[in-house]
Amino acid sequence: MRRAAMAMDISQTGRRESGDDRRLAIAQAARAIIVEKGLEGLRTRDIAARVGINIATLHYHVPSKEALVALVAESLRHDFRAQSLRHPRTGKSGLEQLRLEFDDFRETVVDMPDLIIILTELVERARRDAAIAEIMLPMRDFWRSQFAEIFRLGITDGSFRPDLDPEAAGLISTGALSDCWRQPKLSLSLLDRVAAELERAFIRKS
Template sequence: MVDQDTARASTEDRQKAIADAARVLIAERGFEGLRTRDIADRVGINIATLHYHVPTKQALIRLVAQSLREDFQAQHARRPRQGLDARSRLELEFADFRELFETDRQLLVVMAELGARARRDAEVAAEIVPLHATWNGQIAALLAEGRDDGSFHADIDPAALATIVIGAMTACLRHPVRAPDHLDAVFAQLRRAIIRT
């Protein structure tokens, strides 16, 4: 008889492998190029086994979104924010994005691909819009805190500026110069627009 903890671990490992394979394919081909047969081939399983773990498109998208969420949470855990002021937390947001830009650009590309698809696919939107909303809410909250404590410009609109900050960072993925130096220049401009000197 198979131990339940072993079976659960095996299922979790298989689901992680499926999510990882789907992310690679989304990054390489876009959402439109994602095929379940290709995922199964990359994981080394047959299509029936894949469908056992992800029986629907929605289940696959949910699995990928959960894997993205877990990666973001793990990154945040490596740089705790508790007790830090708004300016320090803003710098950590920039540092986190720069780290992904340099070491795990695939994660950012997958988020962008799913975000684009979400505009015309309700199933994708149901899974990816909450991730974007959480990120936007975190940035807006720290901008509001910094405005209120006087470290950021008094006339900023936190919700609108959060959209600008996230938009500027993610636009660097599509910019012809995809170098960290360009990203740093974008961060410098954002600091001037946000931080009181």
């Protein structure tokens, strides 16, 4: 049946998309629906219709709800990695890297608000869905660990207080930023003030 479904899609499109292209299209369609209708409104038939495939082909690529959420999460990680590569950290001090993290977050809020909506939906669902939590919690933990590494570097290079706890500072930073993105109408001025207060709390006083 799956081979027949794939053959039908080939005849409809006139060419066979690569597996990566098809999975990317599925992820983008799922993300668009989450933005429009929330995670509760995500339906496989709607995804298939947007991608231009049938349900059997969709299930070939994402056989379960968990596989679909994992695919969406991976597409988010890809976007965040691409953003990070646009702003290299190599050779920068801990303080400079912290400011880049704040700048990246601000850029996401301004230029990629859909990512914030999707993340909020998935994180909220993870609170009551163990399968989704298993997918999303590593993303959260990785984000915190990135901040912790920045604080360790800053302690070493003298940017930050020598008595700073890197793990606690990472939790404080990601917690504050996460709370910002949950605001219904986030003021960029408020976001900038939050970032400034965080920086003041961590830097080494001269």
